[in-house]
Amino acid sequence: MRVLVLLGAPGAGKGTQATILAQRLGLPHVATGDLFRNAVRAGTALGREAHGYMERGELVPDAITIEMLIERLGRPDAAEGVILDGFPRSRAQAEALESALLVRGERVEVALLVDVPAEELVGRLAGRYVCRLGGHPYHVILNPPRVPGICDVDGSPLEQREDDRPEVVRARLTRQLAPLQSVIEFYRARGILRAVDGRQPIDLVSRGLIEALDPVTTA
Numbered sequence: 495m496r497v498l499v500l501l502g503a504p505g506a507g508k509g510t511q512a513t514i515l516a517q518r519l520g521l522p523h524v525a526t527g528d529l530f531r532n533a534v535r536a537g538t539a540l541g542r543e544a545h546g547y548m549e550r551g552e553l554v555p556d557a558i559t560i561e562m563l564i565e566r567l568g569r570p571d572a573a574e575g576v577i578l579d580g581f582p583r584s585r586a587q588a589e590a591l592e593s594a595l596l597v598r599g600e601r602v603e604v605a606l607l608v609d610v611p612a613e614e615l616v617g618r619l620a621g622r623y624v625c626r627l628g629g630h631p632y633h634v635i636l637n638p639p640r641v642p643g644i645c646d647v648d649g650s651p652l653e654q655r656e657d658d659r660p661e662v663v664r665a666r667l668t669r670q671l672a673p674l675q676s677v678i679e680f681y682r683a684r685g686i687l688r689a690v691d692g693r694q695p696i697d698l699v700s701r702g703l704i705e706a707l708d709p710v711t712t713a
């Protein structure tokens with residue numbers, strides 16, 4: 495089982511890169527943000543619980559998030575591996591993932607950090623549109639779709655995310671960068687952290703991530 499973790503601040507490009515890596519590597523892209531947004535849209539108990547945290551720009555509590563992710567990892571399409579986008583987001587989540595994998599004799603292969611300074615993130619999130627069906631991200635200037643308003647990947651309409659309003663973006667950056675740092679340190683201590691400069695154009699970031707993956711895969 496290949497478990498790849500994509501780390502980065504809100505708006506760093508995790509979803510953009512996870513979509514590309516999933517196609518390249520033939521692994522499912524599992525994004526906890528998408529799982530929560532789907533639950534909110536479906537009006538489930540999980541969605542009702544998560545919604546308040548998301549609209550305030552806070553992390554959803556670890557217990558809820560870990561249970562949801564472990565359940566997702568147990569589905570048949572994840573048997574060969576996954577690309578995790580947006581999980582783990584705290585040290586407790588990183589430890590829970592490590593324990594869940596250890597039980598199966600598995601471990602995280604590599605943690606790929608898409609590194610973007612905080613001052614660039616606000617502009618990226620302000621111009622972002624995502625598709626309704628798959629959450630595929632675009633940017634009005636930096637990464638426009640081929641047909642305006644329509645997703646290149648699945649043809650669904652594009653819309654702005656509720657949590658990309660400026661005041662929520664500020665809250666996300668204020669509250670979420672410190673826990674991210676603790677996850678970066680967790681994987682650095684295990685020797686499996688690889689960082690790529692996320693300020694580069696999208697295709698160069700992808701290339702950097704694939705190159706960062708290679709020494710690990712071939713080791």
Ligand code: AP5
Nearest residue numbers: 504505506507508509510526527554580622631632633637
């Ligand atoms: P989530 O959906 O995970 O949001 P996020 O981490 O804030 O990340 P984003 O999806 O906003 O950004 P991204 O890094 O994927 O960037 P993107 O590729 O879209 O989480 C949402 C909420 O759910 C959280 O706030 C929290 O409440 C909750 N949650 C989720 N997971 C959780 C967890 N594990 N624990 C607790 N709570 C959790 O790119 C951004 C923009 O930049 C796009 O417009 C894109 O086109 C553009 N772009 C991308 N790459 C480049 C580039 N190289 N150059 C120029 N533009 C680029």
